[in-house]
Amino acid sequence: MRVKLSVNGSVYEREVEEHFTLLRFLREELGFTGAKEGCGAGECGACTVFLDGKTVNSCMVLAVEADGSEVETIEGQALNGSLSDIQAAFDRHHAVQCGYCTGGMVLSVKELLKRIPKPTVPQIKEGIEGNFCRCTGYQQIIEAVLDVSGQAESAGKGELKHA
Amino acid sequence: MNPIPESVLNVKGQTRYIDDLPEAKTLLHAAVAASPCARGLLKGVDAGAALALHPSIRIITAADIPGVNQLGTAVADEPLLVAAGSEWGFRGQALALVLADSVSLARRAAGLVTFSFDELEPVLDAREAAAKGLIILSPRTQAMGDTAAAFASCATVISGRVESGGQEHVYLETQAALATPAEGCAMRVISGTQHPTGVQEGIARVLGLPMHLVEVEAPRLGGGFGGKEDQAALWAALACLGARVTGKPVKLVLSRKDDMRMTGKRHPYSSDFRIGVDSGGKILAFEADYYQNSGAICDLSPAILSRTLFHAASAYRIPNLRVTGYMCRTNLPPFTAFRGFGAPQAFFVIEAALDAVSRRTGIDGAKLRRQNLLCDGDSFHFGMPVENCRARLSFDRLVEKVKWESLRRNIDSHNAKDPLVKRGAALMPICFGVSFTKLLMNQGGSLVHVYKDGSILVSTGAVEMGQQVSRKIARVVALAFGVGIERVRVERTTTLTVANTYPTAASTGSDINGMAALAACQEIRARLLVEAATLLGAPAPELSMESGRVMRNGSPTPLSWDELVTRTHEARIDLSAHGFYATPDLVYDMKSERGSPFAYHVYGCAAVTASVDVLRGTWRLDSVSVVHDGGESIDRAVDIGQVEGALAQGLGWALLEDLRFDEKGKLLADTLSTYKVPDFHFMPEKVDVEFLEGFPNHRAVMRSKAIGEPPLVYGIAGYFAVLDAIAAARRTAVGGEGPGLYDIPLTPEKTLDCLMGARP
Numbered sequence: 001m002r003v004k005l006s007v008n009g010s011v012y013e014r015e016v017e018e019h020f021t022l023l024r025f026l027r028e029e030l031g032f033t034g035a036k037e038g039c040g041a042g043e044c045g046a047c048t049v050f051l052d053g054k055t056v057n058s059c060m061v062l063a064v065e066a067d068g069s070e071v072e073t074i075e076g077q078a079l080n081g082s083l084s085d086i087q088a089a090f091d092r093h094h095a096v097q098c099g100y101c102t103g104g105m106v107l108s109v110k111e112l113l114k115r116i117p118k119p120t121v122p123q124i125k126e127g128i129e130g131n132f133c134r135c136t137g138y139q140q141i142i143e144a145v146l147d148v149s150g151q152a153e154s155a156g157k158g159e160l161k162h163a
Numbered sequence: 164m165n166p167i168p169e170s171v172l173n174v175k176g177q178t179r180y181i182d183d184l185p186e187a188k189t190l191l192h193a194a195v196a197a198s199p200c201a202r203g204l205l206k207g208v209d210a211g212a213a214l215a216l217h218p219s220i221r222i223i224t225a226a227d228i229p230g231v232n233q234l235g236t237a238v239a240d241e242p243l244l245v246a247a248g249s250e251w252g253f254r255g256q257a258l259a260l261v262l263a264d265s266v267s268l269a270r271r272a273a274g275l276v277t278f279s280f281d282e283l284e285p286v287l288d289a290r291e292a293a294a295k296g297l298i299i300l301s302p303r304t305q306a307m308g309d310t311a312a313a314f315a316s317c318a319t320v321i322s323g324r325v326e327s328g329g330q331e332h333v334y335l336e337t338q339a340a341l342a343t344p345a346e347g348c349a350m351r352v353i354s355g356t357q358h359p360t361g362v363q364e365g366i367a368r369v370l371g372l373p374m375h376l377v378e379v380e381a382p383r384l385g386g387g388f389g390g391k392e393d394q395a396a397l398w399a400a401l402a403c404l405g406a407r408v409t410g411k412p413v414k415l416v417l418s419r420k421d422d423m424r425m426t427g428k429r430h431p432y433s434s435d436f437r438i439g440v441d442s443g444g445k446i447l448a449f450e451a452d453y454y455q456n457s458g459a460i461c462d463l464s465p466a467i468l469s470r471t472l473f474h475a476a477s478a479y480r481i482p483n484l485r486v487t488g489y490m491c492r493t494n495l496p497p498f499t500a501f502r503g504f505g506a507p508q509a510f511f512v513i514e515a516a517l518d519a520v521s522r523r524t525g526i527d528g529a530k531l532r533r534q535n536l537l538c539d540g541d542s543f544h545f546g547m548p549v550e551n552c553r554a555r556l557s558f559d560r561l562v563e564k565v566k567w568e569s570l571r572r573n574i575d576s577h578n579a580k581d582p583l584v585k586r587g588a589a590l591m592p593i594c595f596g597v598s599f600t601k602l603l604m605n606q607g608g609s610l611v612h613v614y615k616d617g618s619i620l621v622s623t624g625a626v627e628m629g630q631q632v633s634r635k636i637a638r639v640v641a642l643a644f645g646v647g648i649e650r651v652r653v654e655r656t657t658t659l660t661v662a663n664t665y666p667t668a669a670s671t672g673s674d675i676n677g678m679a680a681l682a683a684c685q686e687i688r689a690r691l692l693v694e695a696a697t698l699l700g701a702p703a704p705e706l707s708m709e710s711g712r713v714m715r716n717g718s719p720t721p722l723s724w725d726e727l728v729t730r731t732h733e734a735r736i737d738l739s740a741h742g743f744y745a746t747p748d749l750v751y752d753m754k755s756e757r758g759s760p761f762a763y764h765v766y767g768c769a770a771v772t773a774s775v776d777v778l779r780g781t782w783r784l785d786s787v788s789v790v791h792d793g794g795e796s797i798d799r800a801v802d803i804g805q806v807e808g809a810l811a812q813g814l815g816w817a818l819l820e821d822l823r824f825d826e827k828g829k830l831l832a833d834t835l836s837t838y839k840v841p842d843f844h845f846m847p848e849k850v851d852v853e854f855l856e857g858f859p860n861h862r863a864v865m866r867s868k869a870i871g872e873p874p875l876v877y878g879i880a881g882y883f884a885v886l887d888a889i890a891a892a893r894r895t896a897v898g899g900e901g902p903g904l905y906d907i908p909l910t911p912e913k914t915l916d917c918l919m920g921a922r923p
Contacts, residue, residue: 138843
């Protein structure tokens with residue numbers, strides 16, 4: 001089937017096999033390898049991308065379902081090479097270890113902050129609960145989110161614990 | 164343009180893991196056809212249906228292996244592919260390799276390969292295996308003093324049984340390898356491994372090549388945690404076999420489900436203990452038998468058992484001790500290295516024993532533990548003297564920090580009032596030995612180039628898998644040359660640049676490789692300073708390098724780093740060096756089980772509080788506080804991340820992660836929906852990690868201490884915090900002392916059983 005969609009603002013049109021997931025299409029056909037397959041079953045969130053403004057597990061969406069959509073991936077977050085605020089906060093707070101979950105995590109945080117600009121810790125946990133990280137134990141990620149949402153004072157004893 | 168830090172590449176999604184690399188047009192994708200039951204005798208492979216699927220499909224079996232069909236090192240029990248006429252040992256063992264020109268085809272075809280075989284009766288339980296004599300190598304005992312005599316003089320003696328479950332690594336990047344045939348018979352493979360030399364050795368053996376024809380590169384890994392040590396070799400060797408047979412590049416990336424079914428995990432243990440104390444609670448004697456479920460393949464089991472025995476007494480002084488470990492061969496996947504490496508299982512047993520003593524005698528758990536802590540002047544049961552001991556220091560600091568006594572009182576008064584939610588708390592010290600317990604592995608090399616523009620490239624055997632060992636090594640190198648860290652690039656690990664390495668494991672990555680890098684830097688630095696002395700007309704001993712400049716007696720000279728490098732090169736002096744480090748002063752005699760196998764120990768203490776919903780059996784972790792002895796950190800933010808990450812894994816192992824097999828040896832928890840790992844909600848709101856300040860460690864690079872594994876053990880306190888809450892409920896509802904069986908993981912299901920009195 002022919003699929004036409006935009007990724008990070010550029011339009012792509014390709015012939016695609018019907019069973020191809022959006023994840024495989026992005027990675028194998030278009031070269032956006034920032035979305036990762038962690039489980040292939042919608043459990044881990046490493047493949048998170050924006051589809052028409054909402055985050056999805058791209059391993060659970062067929063490429064043909066995304067026909068005519070706007071897709072946003074982690075590669076589209078750093079404008080002209082400089083990090084987005086969320087990316088910079090992740091870097092600053094050492095919210096990245098092996099990096100495999102990071103792209104999906106950053107996009108889920110972006111979606112959360114669009115809905116709730118100043119989330120509480122429980123709201124952060126609920127907002128990005130679909131993303132697993134096996135390395136960090138999540139604390140430094142939560143601190144990065146508090147910091148980027150202007151709540152640095154909540155990120156630890158009045159000062160940023162890890163900045 | 165300076166090198167972009169890996170963390171920046173990561174947040175941009177630009178890091179390339181194996182499956183992200185551009186694919187050659189001729190690339191073939193591989194999948195593995197695996198054994199369908201836990202134990203069987205393979206008679207034949209029927210590939211008809213698989214081959215009919217597509218013309219690109221190729222099936223490769225043991226008969227295609229040009230070299231020796233063997234990956235096992237300690238014991239030759241690990242065939243690359245099980246050969247017809249041989250037995251397989253676990254469900255999910257590789258029987259045939261399937262190649263196709265797309266990954267989905269390869270995986271579908273693998274599912275269509277069928278086998279003719281005789282199904283054999285499996286053994287799944289470690290104790291049953293031991294009873295049947297299915298022991299790998301031989302049992303191993305460490306002992307000190309005379310336990311029999313000591314037990315006779317004890318006021319209280321308690322025996323008990325302890326179980327701890329396995330644990331799946333769930334590195335987010337599954338096992339992967341990309342093999343490319345090179346000129347001649349050479350093979351080049353990019354392998355997601357913590358142990359490039361081990362992979363190189365395995366491939367050389369199965370392809371029948373000398374090691375110099377096999378090049379292994381380990382790119383950045385999407386997590387390892389021990390699961391990509393020996394366990395990575397199989398997938399890399401299979402990819403190479405496919406590449407050898409077809410002459411084309413072959414990529415093998417396991418699906419999550421295959422990874423969970425086919426690869427090794429943390430060893431389940433079943434243990435018996437006997438502990439004796441005097442009337443005041445002083446430990447006089449301790450005995451334990453550890454039945455390690457080693458799975459079907461020896462793998463790293465001996466080294467893991469070794470660490471269990473070395474950590475039997477944890478941070479406690481026990482004058483009479485006798486511990487024995489059995490490696491029990493079962494028909495489960497090959498249990499392997501996982502962060503902590505046999506030590507957590509041992510810590511759990513001694514903590515269970517102390518919990519039993521506390522509940523029986525009524526001596527407060529904290530008081531009981533504190534009075535038995537190790538001190539300088541003591542010795543470990545294997546004869547190593549206890550030095551620079553920080554057990555009491557960290558314990559006392561933690562007690563003060565969490566206000567332990569009032570915390571306990573608050574919990575008790577809460578529990579007296581609230582029948583539905585019971586709270587609990589637990590506190591435990593750690594003492595973790597750093598070094599590979601196998602002496603020979605404590606060595607590492609490096610290669611440092613200073614390019615003539617002043618930029619620096621470092622290669623070591625350390626594999627980057629998120630623990631930021633590259634960042635630490637870059638800092639060591641930058642400091643050695645007195646330049647900014649942006650001048651240093653740490654290259655990925657390959658067997659071309661550094662040979663004969665040992666795995667990035669045992670928390671020794673930065674200790675050994677940082678020192679090896681430093682050794683090379685010091686050699687180049689000395690040459691540079693000789694040249695600087697000539698250029699400045701000053702004696703070399705007065706010179707040093709700082710802030711990108713040569714200093715004389717601490718004051719800046721006009722000679723910059725860049726100019727010095729240029730002038731040294733013009734003087735035809737070598738700006739490259741190979742460095743080597745072997746951890747000094749390690750001695751161990753396996754026969755007498757005596758010696759000093761560790762460079763040093765890491766101490767610390769953790770307190771965990773938890774609440775249990777008495778009606779539902781669900782628990783919640785309320786807080787974790789840690790005081791950790793981390794030496795002088797090379798990078799504190801990295802170390803905090805290591806402690807918090809290890810904690811999550813340790814708490815997950817203790818409470819949540821339930822690696823369950825059915826009665827035929829089939830893994831039931833083989834997806835992330837059935838195998839739960841810690842998520843955002845699992846971790847407590849309050850995680851407070853404090854490092855002991857002002858205690859440099861003179862036995863490691865830049866006075867630091869290894870950080871990767873020791874904090875995982877703190878997770879055990881989570882188990883005891885929940886158990887404490889259950890005990891509070893049972894005192895009122897059921898009565899009784901504590902469990903007759905200590906059993907990890909303490910899932911909500913087991914918690915409910917305990918509350919209902921359905922478990923001992």
